[in-house]
Amino acid sequence: MSYTFQFGVVAQYQDEILTGIWLTIKLSVLSIILGSAAGVVLASMRSIQGGTVRFLVDAYVEIIRNTPFLVQLFIVYFGLPGLGLRVGADTAALIGMTINLAAYSTEIIRAGIEAVHKPQIEAGEALGFTRFQIYRHVVIVPAIAKVYPALCSQFVLMMLASSICSAISTHELAASAAFVESQTYRSFEIYIVVTLIYLALALALRAGLALVGMWLFGRRVARQAMTVLPEVPA
Template identity: 45%
Template sequence: MNYTFDFTPIFQAWGLLAQGAWATVYISAISMALGLVFGIVLTALRMAPLAPLRAFAIGYIELVRNTPFLVQVFFIYFGMPELGLRLNAMEAAILTMTLNCSAYIAEIVRSGVESIRPGQIEAGKALGLSTPDVYRFIVFRPAIRAVYPSLCSQFVLMMLNTSLVASISAQELTYAAQMIDNRTFRSFEVYFVLGAIYLVLSQLFSVGLSMIGRVYFSYPTK
């Protein structure tokens, strides 16, 4: 093997990689927040007493979970303009990731909600709590606490999936790496460093989400 490894051109382009990493974190954070909100809404619709609402939620969840994420990205970015919705690459990336993530989160949260015993809800009502407070404090908060590790895994996976939005030229980390590769022709070094950065980001997301869980979902201690 006569190949000579040279990481110098990649490290010289650290600014472009840093911008891409920040864009990845930005896209992921917004999509996580919106996906969690929409996922909880979908869970409520999925368990609603009205059949049309349940049918809508089930249909949406099945559609998203059984189609490739890359196809969803292309549909939002290239297909929706035919219906009059024109988004730039970053907006399309955030919208697609939010819609995709919400379907998975809905099923995760639903499993947590189903673990709540009916007697707990009845006890909350007996204590005089309003219906919104019952669902807030007795249903959704304990449910999210129960499935929080699964949510964290889904969030990290979603962050890694941002690499696919480079296909529509969203200027995140993988897109930045592709630009450097096109300039330097150092594919091994570029994608080796790219993988290392994603590994670091995954660990940082895991630690950050774990800290959030300890603050908001841990049981109080005396």
């Protein structure tokens, strides 16, 4: 093998790559905000109302969790125009990511809600809390605090999965990489660099989410959210 690596080429396309990074960050942050908000609402609806609502929420969660993100994107981007809804690639990516993340966060928050002890709710009643107060202070906030580390992992996975949006011509980081590759034919170099950028983004996102966790739920939850891999005793 006589191949000379030329990483200098990649640096020439700095602006192109920065544009990609920026869209990846925008898509990730927006979908995290929208997806987790939808997750809180759906998980609450399903726990408060039984019957049809619960069935519909569960069906939505199962359908999304058992089909590939790529196919969901195809349906949003290529399928919706057939129903008269034309969306651009960026919007389609955001819709796809939000729909996907909403299902996963609903499932995670549901587990948190189910882990709330019943005596806690009774204690809230005994203290004269209204139903809304009980739901807010005893059920939903502690539930989210409990599953916050799992949510963070899911957010990071979503950020990484946003690379798949390049398949529907969303011009995020992976698409930038493909563009530079097509211009320079330095495939390996560019993909190494972009892979490292994703790794850095994943670590930065985790740190950012830990800060948010500290602000919302305190130090202990933040520390759990930060630990990607637990320390292993010998």
